[in-house]
Amino acid sequence: MKILNVFAAFTVLIIAFLFYRFVGQNAVNVPYFDDYAYLEYIIKFINAPNALHFMQELEYKHNGHGVITAKLVFWLDYLLTGEANYRTLILVGSGLVIGLFTYFWKILSVNRLPFWYALPVALFLFTPAYHENIFWAAALWQYTASFAIGLLTYFLLSKNNNWAFTGAIIGGYLLTYTNGNGLFGMYVGLVIPLLQTRHKKAIIWLIACVLTTVLFYWYYPFGFGSLGQEKSLKNSALTIVSFFGSCASYFRGRLPEVAVLGVGITLSLISLALWLVVEYVKKLVNNASKGKILSVFTDTPANLSLLALLAWLLVTGLGVATARAVDTLETPARYMIYSVMSVVALYVTFLLILSQRGQKIMTGGMTVVGVIFAVSTYMFAASDVINFRNSLISDAFSLKQHRRVTGKLETMTNTVVKKYFDEAVEKGIYVIPTTALNEVNLIKADTLTMPNVSLSVDIDTLPAYGGILINKVRNEQLAVSQDKPQNALFMVLKNDSTAYVTAVKQRPNRERRSFLRTGNYFKEGFEAWIYQDNIPEGNYQVGFLFSETQKPRLVYTSQRLIIQDFQK
Template sequence: MRTSSAVETRSTRSADRSTPTKIIVIGLIGLLLICFYVAVVRFSVNVPIVDDFMYVFTLTRLLDPAATWQKIVLLIIEQHNDHRILLSRLAFLTTYAFEGHLNFQTLIIVASLSVAGMVWLIGRLFRRAQLSSWAILPVAFLLFQPSYHANVWWALSIWQHTVTLFLYILLFYLVLKATGRYQVSAWLLGAVLVFSNSNGIVAWFTVVLLLAVNRRWKQAGIWAVSGIILAVLYYNLGYDFRSQGSFQVIIQHPVWVFKSVVSFLGGAVYLNGWRWLGIPNLWLVLGTGVSVMVIVILAWWRMFFDRVRPSVPFQVFAALALVLCGTAGAASLTRSDGHFSVIDRYQVYSVLCVISAYALALLTVKGRWNQSLVVGMNVVGAWFCLVAWQLYPPILAEKRQQLISQTYSLEHYNKSVVDNLFLLDPYWQGLWKQAVTKGQYQFPNTELSGVEPVLRQKAGGYVATSFNVKDTVVNELSVDHDLAMVENKTLPTPDYMLLQSTAETHILPARTLTAEQPFRASGPPIGVKTTFYPQALTPGNYRIGWLNVDGDKPVAEWTKQFYVKGADDASKPFR
């Protein structure tokens, strides 16, 4: 016999799912979705950065007439750093098949649809759990915002992280369906994910746990045996693991490893270190991380020891949370030095940590506690989303500016002084030239297209501007390069900075370093500090200038100052 409380709860949920409520919630989510995808289209650029170059090189090698079928298969599944990236490689090849050339902006836009996919799939799970229609809104607030901005302008990052996270949710959802068709689909998807992301093996192990919890022993055995086979293939097909001494780190530094894991789990609220809600950011991040960790531990305790089997939505979020915790551990061991483990491209994981903890708590508490949690998360989520839209669009604008300036250098010199990691190697630079010559990659049309005549014009006179030039040597990965910071604290920020030698003219992003406090009454002051970072320049004297682009009328101006690149001239930065 149903209790009056149960009847009351059910009637309340029915009221929440009424048509007016649905319209309001769908309208708000639609508005958030539009803002998010306008930003994606606005700030993404068809230009490779960092690891994206490896996709160009892979395509060039795949299209080599001498490539055998065996070599083609190995190139598609070959190691990238310490992991595999099968899914993203297949996406790049699909783009090439449809467009006839690699288009990184298309890849970013298509991959960003996975964010909407996550909101839809989580909403489907919430509906299955008969939760209030308002319960899904905090998820939209947390996902349709730009705090994980690396996944807006970096093609590899969004495919490697955001897309695979969506597919993990889908994987667990399919696994818990009993029919054979869904099981085959889940197995194939899981196999692709094993070779597509470092978390793939963790997700496969999580599937075995899920099947064991549901006492589907035969299927658990099949997944366990096939998982061992896939793991053996993963680690034996041309895999060159570079050991990080992870277990030794845990033994020697257990406190800071724990701190890094907790900061990863709570990193969503980092928001560029901004002190929001009046709480010091350090304590806010650590507090959020501890809360997430406790909720995940309690959820899996319930999975194993509760006499009543948890609902399918609960199991899906518990499985996702376990994969996220595995990511936190791996990232802390390989990326952290004992401080915060908050990395731009991993922020989407931290956001999903908060969403998973929220969903698990929501599926556990009942009655007024459930309603209070929904209301509280809507308030916090809305505030979080608003702050993120205040903080990160300027960062995205600067990233776009950097990519556009990089496009100019790549097109004219087959290298970039902003992002030159791979093209410093003659072998990779040769593959890049080959890809451009054969049209496998085509440069986008930007505001810097056709700017060469303006740069060649003789200035009527030098502009008297005083710059402060600082030289240091920075070691980044295995590359040694000179880092020059050129700044002017009074100059209104131009669109681009210029360095011109007798042989080359480099167009560089001009960045405004301002306080990161949002909601400033008068907005950030213009030109507080204008900086750029030229790397890997050919030794010589470089005249400093700046470039403003107003529509189709670019204007270049040159100063009286020079930056001198070269060890012999380090003591004389100006001429």
């Protein structure tokens, strides 16, 4: 047993090291969508004439979400460093995953289970599976942070002392103001003092919940929440299955696995909830002894925090299925962390319920599944992360040169966003990073060979905001060396006076044998998306910048691309 624990500890360290090395390689100091809003919040905090005005700005909702926690983190980053640094926020925020792992390890430890049972937990948590909640600073400090705060809140609430209870109330308030699902989380915590028969504390907790809700909705901008999809039992079922089962897409990149896992998690959570309710009612009505399952949670305070987590996951899934129902099975990146956390939470729960033999069998099986999952997340998700990183690098160049972004919805067309971004840059609140692109003269380049690169160009429409037109440029041959993690390929569009850069989406390598043999995330070819407003209309010569060495190589082709003004 001791050898297994040592081996598991060594393996966990390797898994965590690989994860954080990957985070360090791909976290960049460039904002993405909602990240821009926090520059506005920092400026408003600086300009607040008094404490009351500061608190009003802090409480102000962001797209219907109370994000006080994220605002405070961004504000603290500015106070400590003198600027808003998104890379720092990502690196620090990714450390929350250590907190999540430590929580589940603590549950196992309290129940006298060996450390090697925690190995599957590490295999699921220390991966890029929920990459949008890691590499997007705003999403990280809303979604990932909500779990860290929620688990801490439940753990403190399960402790029978006043200081811990006070800390839990503060945690519940911050949880409510972390993202939209946090409001469910605070109310769910009520089950802890109720099952502990701490009725006075339960009443105080309920009052705290109500007061927090009143504060939350006092200045709430109603109108957010529903996506406008048809409400039906079918759509709700598809949504909750997608919500819980999405992480299964990493096994083979297919939806059937998503359906199987989603149905399994949903039924497990509902069945467990019904079982516990029946046992609790029997105890109240017949004054009977606690049932086997109920006693597993109530006899150990820390286990009650796990029960609250399960209830929170179920309530959140039902809430999303009701308010944001969609008409298809999908794998939304922003909800991936809920799927991963559901798998881990249920795994630990079953360990508490099963016999010793069953625990070993389950741990062995989940370790095998976890290894496959961890490797598959790098095969499927790492390519998305690297392409995302490269798009932000091209954003850094485009923002500095043209005040535009590339390869995504144009952010700078929003005059409010542009106003505060310009002010943040002017005052040094945000410093646009210098990249390898800034060291290349994009107008002058080696064009002697003028290679004829095969390109196909299509115009597509993104069904958002009334329809966004996109130029999609494809190629099947070009690639960059993958011997260094920072290597990247960029497309350059040049006219007589200036040049624009956009990162291409390199084609991911989805062949498992090839990936395991070479370690390459990509195969030859790419697709570049040029959204309307990314680049002004005109006739551009197409070039490619191969960022493979300390001196990037830029070559222009004989191909030309005509960009239309879609607004005309």
